[in-house]
Amino acid sequence: MIRSLRSARWKTRAVPTLWLCGVLSGLLSTATHAADSLQTGVESNAVIQEPPITESDRQHWAWLPLARPPLPDVKQVAWPENSVDYFILAELESEGLTPAGQADRATLLRRLKFDLHGLPPTLEEQRRFLEDRTPTAYRELVDRLLADPAYGERWAQHWLDLARYAETDGFEHDKIRLDAWRYRDWVINSLNQDLSYDRFITQQLLGDGSGSSTAQVPTMFCLAGPDMPDINEQDLRKHDKLNEIASTVGATLLAMQVQCAQCHDHKYDPISQADFYRLRAIFEAALPKVRRDVQLDVFQAADAPQPSYLYYRGELSQRGPAVPPALPRVAVVESESYLCRSDAPREDFANWLFSPTNPLTARVIANRIWQHHFGLSLCENPSDFGVVAGEPTHPGLLDWLANDLRDHGWSMKHLHRTIVMSATYRQASHKTHPRSSWERSLEQDPDLELYSRFPRQRLEGEVIRDALLLIGGQLNRPMGGASVRPPLPQELTSTLLKGQWEVSPAASDHRRRSVYIFARRNLRYPIFDAFDRPDAGASCARRERSTTAIQALSMLNSPLTLDAAESLTVRLLAANPGSTSTDCESLIQQLFQRVLGRRPTLEEQQQMAQFFQGSGEAALEPQGLEVRLATACIAMFNTNEFLYID
Structure with missing residues (x-):
């Protein structure tokens, strides 16, 4: 009942629009400054007034120190395959439930292949696994799949959703970003190399440090969102872009909804408006000079310190006091300084993200990886660990996963292996145990928050397309390079402007994996659109799962x-x-x-x-x-x- 209420609360808690933020800000933190700022437009010397961070604020579960919890006691000691299972089983036993039996080998193979590669198993893969009855067959299968380059192609899409990746600017003209595909390839290659998560993120904030011509390609993450290079007010363009960067970094890396503080102090979380603009200041010095009709693709290699300001009501015309680059106060240990060096704020931010005293980074990515394996998140909103969002269903498990990731050098492949090797992951999704136990599972765990059985998941549009091509023997497997444009239906191309979708001349390119299809922000490839691919207008932590007539008609x-x-x-x-x-x-x-x-x-x-x-x-x-x-x-x-x- 409590879980249902929490779920309902999340569904009805709409994200405040910018308009609503503006209205609220007029009633909240900017009231004392409004009269002067309207007259002068500038309050650079005003004193910032913000709520202090209290001990009560610091006791919220997400900001508590990260420590490895002990494994819970369980009765069915023969069931767990690894530590993950103790946390799941303890919850099940506390509710009088029994885990489902193990899925059959054919189901496990198909589940793993789609999960780790986004592709169905071939006849040869089926023969090899089903005939191998050795005790190590399953582990060897997992290792083979993680070592295959198809793993990076599959899991890159999850990260690209978060990065609001597309190869055009969006808005009216939706101009092409010629080198955007290089970031996609960097993500794929990094995942295949098992680049540790700390380096994976640090390079997206700073560049790879190689000094090569492509050294700054990873920083496309920060600038991947929509942009309007042809706008007349370039100062406004820069203002909006910096706000969007800070909001994306806060939600993606820290699961903090800092964007709510663009206009006023956050209504629920201990994030002040000054916190937002101090976080934004970390990236301001890295932004290239904004010029009309010049696209923003990568950060500058070195920071160029410049003054940063708070903006009342979030409006460019209402500039307030200067603010230094700094970390979110509530997430910093009280004894440590939250200020960043003015000449290296991104470096300080990256170091803090992976410091032993920061509990957020590891919790957030551990939760995201779990979510993509099960289709369910341990926290109801993967990009919001705030006060209203609710607590994790299994807080001990989340902290154990976060610690395990950190203790194993931030290896994402290690965490994948740990999760898929668990008995929890290997459960069947349908009835395998006595009728009474199954009915109790359906009744007491309808939303599968207790993981009493494996959650069935619908394939994404990209995976459906790749599966059709592979099964038909049509899939073209070369990796990397500039994106391709398969033909579109005539009824769709007739609505486009000239040059918006130039079909790739080589027919073989039309059958490449979906991750290599040109990602236009204002036009999603039809089957991707039908099956709920996000529009890349903002970071997407969890795709919608609609059921529509268009999906059925497309498949038929x-x-x-x-x-x-x-x-x-x-x-x-x-x-x-x-x-x-x-x-x-x-x-x-x-x-x-x-x-x-x-x-x-x-x-x-x-x-x-x-x-x-x-x-x-x-x-x-x-x-x-x-x-x-x-x-x-x-x-x-x-x-x-x-x-x-x-």
Whole structure:
């Protein structure tokens, strides 16, 4: 009941709009300065008045020191595979629940392959894993998948959502950023190399320090958001861009909704308006000189100190006192200084992010990684650890994961391995234990916050497209390089301005992995749009999961699905020469294995055979079998089992 109320509270707590912030600010922290600032527009010498950070503020769970908790006591001592499971099992036992049994091997393989690679298992991968009955088979599978370059291509998209990555500016003209793809490739390569998370973030704040021509490419993270280079008021453009950088960094790295303090002191969290502008000041010196019609792509290699100010009501015309670059006061240990050096504020900020006294960075990324493995977050809003957001469902587990990540050199692959090796991750998503236990699980854990079974997850649009191409034998696997533009439907291209989507000339490029498709901010590729890809207008911590008629129509009628079905039909017939409508057992088995990653049940085998035979009609000619097989492929692509991970 408490969890349901907390969930409902989050859903009804709308993010304040900038307009609302402006109204509130007139009633709050700017009231004492309004009259003078309206007359002069500047209050550089005014004294900043902000609420002090109290001991009560510091007792909020997110800002407490990070310490490795002891493993809880459990009764079913044989169930845990590693430390993760003790925290999950202890909660289940406290509610009188039993974890689901382990998923079958075919399900585990498909789950892992989509989770770590964003691709379905091939027939050879199925054969290799299902025939390997050694005790180390599962661990060896995990290690192989983490070592494969497809891992970086899959997990890069999660980070690109957070980074509001796109290759255009957005707004009316949506001009192309010619080198934006280099940041995407940097993310993919960094993940594949298992670049430690501290270096992964530090390079996105400072550059890689190599002194090469591409040294600042990682800092595209900070400038990846929408921009309007052709605006007349370039000072306003700079003002908005800096605010957006500070807001993104606060939410993405610290799960602090600092953007609410652009106009006034935060209503709930101990974040003052001065805190926001001090955080913003950290990045001001790195921003290149803003010029009309010149895009902002990377930070300057070295900071160029310049005065930074607080802006009443968040308005450029209401400049207030000067502020130094500094860390959020509430997140800094009381005995430490929160000020940054004026000549190296980003370096100080990066060092603090990964200092032993900062508990936020490790908690935030551990929570995000858990979220993408299970489709559920240990904290209800992955980018908001504030007072109103609610506490974690498993605070001990979150802290244990955060400590484990930090203790193992911030290795993200280590944390992936720990999570997927757990018994919690290996649970079935459907009934495996006695009816009474299963019914209690459904009744007491309907939202799966206790992880009494594995949460089923729908595939994202990018993964659906890649799966269709791979199953059809069409996927083109070269990595990296400039993005590609597959053809778009005529009804869509007719609405575009000339040059907005120049189709790539090489047909093979049209079948590359989805992460390499050109990311236009004002135009999402159709299947991505249908399946809830974010618009890159802001950092996205968790994608929506809508159910619409457009999704069903796309899967039934789109050229992508029809081409994949035709190609798969050709592959199946070539692999099973001589198949007829009355002798198609191998054909049906391979169809199920390629599309669903498992063999058909006896009932499914019989039903499909009846379909191929024409329900008692005379045996079909080869051409008739081909048509029915293509129809069966389309039907299989439209099953829930294809679109969801069990």
